[in-house]
Amino acid sequence: MIAPSPQVRRPRSAAPWRVVAGALALWLGLPALSAAQSAPASDAKPIAVEVSPVAAPATPAPVDEATGETAAIVLVLPLASPTFGRAAEAVQAGFLAAADAAKARVLVIAHGDDEVLAGFANAKKAGARVIVGPLVRDDLKTVAGAGLELPPTIALNQLDEGAPLPPKMYSLSLTLDSDARKLARRAREDGAATVAVIASDTPLQQRFAAAFNAEWILAGGGAPVMFRFDRAPEALGSLRRDLGRAQYDAVLLAIDGADVALAKSYVKAIPTFTSSLVNERQPREALRDLDELRFVDIPWLVEPESASFAGVKRRDYTSPSLERLYALGVDAFRVAQEFAEGPRERLDLDGATGHLSLDASRQFVREGRLMVFRSGDVVPADPR
Secondary structure, three states, rough: OOOOOOOOOOOOOOOOOEEEEEEEEEEEEEOOHHHHOOOOOOOOOOOOEOOOOOOOOOOOOOOOOOOOOOOOOOEOOOOOOOOHHHHHHHHHHHHHHHHHHHOOEEEEEEOOOHHHHHHHHHHHHHHOOOOOOOOOOOHHHHHHHHHOOOEEEEEOOOOOOOOOOOOOOOEEOOHHHHHHHHHHHHHHHHHOEEEEEEOOOOOOHHHHHHHHHHHHOOOOOOEEEEEEOOOHHHHHHHHHHHHOOOOEEEEEEEOOOOHHHHHHHOOOOEEEEOOHHHOOOOOOOHHHHHEEEEEEEOOOHHHHOOHHHOOOOOOOOHHHHHHHHHHHHHHHHHHHHHOOOOOOOOOOOEEOOEEEOOOOOOOOOOOOOOEEOOEEEEEEEOOO
């Protein structure tokens, strides 16, 4: 792999950093990935070249001297961003692992903050038949608003609710919205008629709660009863009193993972649901406090032996959040490979991030696996 020039890859801050993948806004303190982690899964088939987008003209796509073929798929990521670089590296690693398994040629173009348009210009100059990116929502807004003539483009994010995608652009993201909708449908299928939603004030959790509420009502449920979560002792006392005043058939905890066990202690035996942020490799003793709590997560984490991604090499990350981004990279390559063969109006595949279905709005609907904590283990909620 040819790395970006030193003047492009700026030093990273050691402070916690924000990963934006659609509505997924996580504050993480993650270790920098090593050069080995950023490299392809092997030193064999795929050619991956990082190109500085500020250089002109663009570096051409690598050419196989034996066949004369160039890379049809170009991945554009903020690898030179101090804020998003580590998240981008995880996506890149998964993308290259899937390309390696498929013996495919790809080109990776790195860009920094506020350089996404230059990155896309370089991808077009390199002759891309399919572009994968942007990763960051603000970059997606920039590209969408620029009126560019693009080949089929797989954005790894989504625009604001209701905003249409530009022609030939598709959205594949790790937003929690689809997980919230699945949980709402499951609660209704289990016979719940009344639901309490306990939500923190963060934008991510507010959006998670809103997606659940909308699907719950669409499925025939009444308006959920909303409660605000706050760790302050007086607020927790008020929550206990409020929950005791009525009977609820189900509870949604739209709360960051670290606070879920605390909130669940106030819910008692009511069937309870939450987001995948709770699945962060806690000690087994801590998992017992989460018994019977249900959530949706990606197959890459909860079904590692699945045949859907057999042959794709895995990486050991200290953070499940980075593993989810790695899985997004795996699925992004597989989708791009399908589009390299021609435009698609329909596409269904079982991926590392869940079952993916392309809808009429050119969004990939993602459905993960319903899991439950039981006796300190994470197990499927439903037997297969």
